[in-house]
Amino acid sequence: MTYQQCNACLGEYDDTSADGAPYFHVCPPLERVKILRDDGTETIGLRSEFTDLVLVESQAAKDQAVEAGANAATIAIVLRRRFLERPDHRDENTLRWQEDPQGRRRRILKAEGAGARRATRPQVDAVGDPV
């Protein structure tokens, strides 16, 4: 059982589930959004690029946040969204098995992507888990 980190999405996972079955990581999609800023301009980009903004789903949600004290200039409304495959995305499911000249069988992944590396397993209490 190896704890790994995907180089594309930075997600972390065990390569084997607790019941002994292999776990095949697949990167989550990227979210591309069209947003309406407070100044009326519309912008298209990846959600992760708008680090200076909070993206809400509706004018009502924006109004609610502003009433609660948020700065309207830091809030944008998502007008449209599309989920895209991540560049260099990794899909560890099997595409096919390949045999080398020595007869050794090797699993070819659906998408090697940016690869994965060994990672340090977090402490159990590293992320709070409410009861």
Add this chain to the structure above:
Amino acid sequence: MIGQSKPGAPAPLLVPPGAFYFRGDDDLRIVSFNSASGVVLAGTGRMMTPDGAIVPFDFRHTPNTDRTANASMHAIGEGWLLHLTLIVASGTPTFGQTWASVQLVRGRTGNVTVLGELASGFVGTTQRLSWPGGTLGSTLEGPGRIRSITGTDPAAGVEISDTVPTGARWKLFAWRATLVTDATAANRLPALVIDDGTTEIYRAVSTTNHTASLTWAYNAAIAGAAAAQSASNVGLILPASLVLLAGYRIRTVTAAIVAGDNWGAPQLLVEESLEG
């Protein structure tokens, strides 16, 4: 009784001892689907040769561990197959993890023709697959295996997404994950989304704003109505009999998520069948 005629002797009775006669160019083929690591199947049986001798045989077959098909050929000689059995010799798969089919085939490479199927079904360390007297069963027959699976722990600011693996079919019973919000003032509204890899099929949206600097767990289960929020646990509803095929995704879409918000690894309770 099968035998050679001798001059002057009465003709032998030509009663074949079994329905499967193997010529020299016929083989046994084992095809397996498996999701457990370290599994090796052992096959044993006996043949009656054309001259009446009873000959035992045995072979080994190693399934793939990724739910894809693996096939191996085993030459057992010429004659009538009397009986055979297949059992897990190494590894400890639970019922529903290792499925095998035993076939009579002609041709070793290229076009392999299946002339007959002797037995097929799940096999374990104590549950054998046998012929004669065995069954012909599909990989989707019977209850699947109950699995508690830990998904990928996404990086901060990234949504959860787990994909049903190739060769698997899942019934999703329950899902739980924890969202830790950072200090940014925003009303996050997480949703659990099921899609077929492209198109959304189902969305269960939380109805309670998840504000800054809080750790809440989101719990989805098959229920008629979402449970009222209890302390820091939020309930979401899953439809009953939600069958997910390979490539379907179970993911979150969180309105107003910010870069410092952090989903933990989700835990899923599923019934897994092998697609075969």
